[in-house]
Amino acid sequence: MWLGASAPSGTLLKNHEKVVLIDPANTITGEAVQRLQQLDIFLITHEHTDHFSSSAAIAIQSRTAAIVVVNLGSFNALSGSIPSDKLVKMTSGNSQVLSGIGITAIASIHPNCVQPLTYILTFSDFSVFHGSDSGFNSALNGYKGKATLAMVPTDGASPTASPENALQMVKALDPTDVIPMHGSTDSNNWLGTLLAQQMPNAQYLIPQPTSSLLVDEMSGIGFVTVLACVTTFFLLARDRRRE
Numbered sequence: 310m311w312l313g314a315s316a317p318s319g320t321l322l323k324n325h326e327k328v329v330l331i332d333p334a335n336t337i338t339g340e341a342v343q344r345l346q347q348l349d350i351f352l353i354t355h356e357h358t359d360h361f362s363s364s365a366a367i368a369i370q371s372r373t374a375a376i377v378v379v380n381l382g383s384f385n386a387l388s389g390s391i392p393s394d395k396l397v398k399m400t401s402g403n404s405q406v407l408s409g410i411g412i413t414a415i416a417s418i419h420p421n422c423v424q425p426l427t428y429i430l431t432f433s434d435f436s437v438f439h440g441s442d443s444g445f446n447s448a449l450n451g452y453k454g455k456a457t458l459a460m461v462p463t464d465g466a467s468p469t470a471s472p473e474n475a476l477q478m479v480k481a482l483d484p485t486d487v488i489p490m491h492g493s494t495d496s497n498n499w500l501g502t503l504l505a506q507q508m509p510n511a512q513y514l515i516p517q518p519t520s521s522l523l524v525d526e527m528s529g530i531g532f533v534t535v536l537a538c539v540t541t542f543f544l545l546a547r548d549r550r551r552e
């Protein structure tokens with residue numbers, strides 16, 4: 310899932326039928342693009358370079374024909390370069406079903422970009438919140454129970470993300486499982502301490518850079534594979550497919 314330090318919130322998610330990519334920045338280029346066999350939805354939270362590369366986004370969409378879901382700033386960068394029927398601009402509070410996946414956009418609290426977003430994705434058997442590198446938005450209080458897995462940013466050069474903001478996100482959403490992203494080891498560990506004290510029922514899993522995490526062993530979630538590298542991802546996805 311976690312695509313590494315150059316895309317600190319880059320995420321690849323899969324269940325038994327859908328593949329979704331979020332904020333890969335420029336981690337998937339060249340040969341790696343050719344290995345993308347299936348991609349249904351490609352989401353971008355905002356146009357900062359550690360989340361978004363227009364050239365990589367265009368190459369990935371061209372290869373996969375994925376639907377690209379974007380905030381306004383990324384839309385402005387991609388409009389005219391991706392087929393208009395494949396480029397979907399979302400704004401805060403907006404919900405749509407695309408390729409069978411429910412997508413809700415909620416404003417990110419984050420500077421120097423145009424209408425940045427976080428997303429809740431609802432698959433047939435699980436739901437995921439992706440917090441980009443946002444600070445806490447009190448609007449999340451309206452989405453309690455809407456995400457079984459929350460991926461929350463803990464800092465990572467974001468002026469708005471912190472373990473305390475991430476804790477507020479988890480408290481608002483009340484997910485079963487929590488994964489930190491976009492943060493240092495110290496910040497990730499501090500969030501773990503805060504959760505153990507204040508949200509002890511939330512299962513907390515820390516992914517390691519460039520390693521993989523199989524989330525299908527988490528309670529309440531069907532088949533989700535979270536990996537660092539596209540090649541490994543598809544090998545493992547095949548091996549782990551449910552009998």
Ligand SMILES: [Zn+2]
Nearest residue numbers: 355357419442
């Ligand atoms: Zn940013």
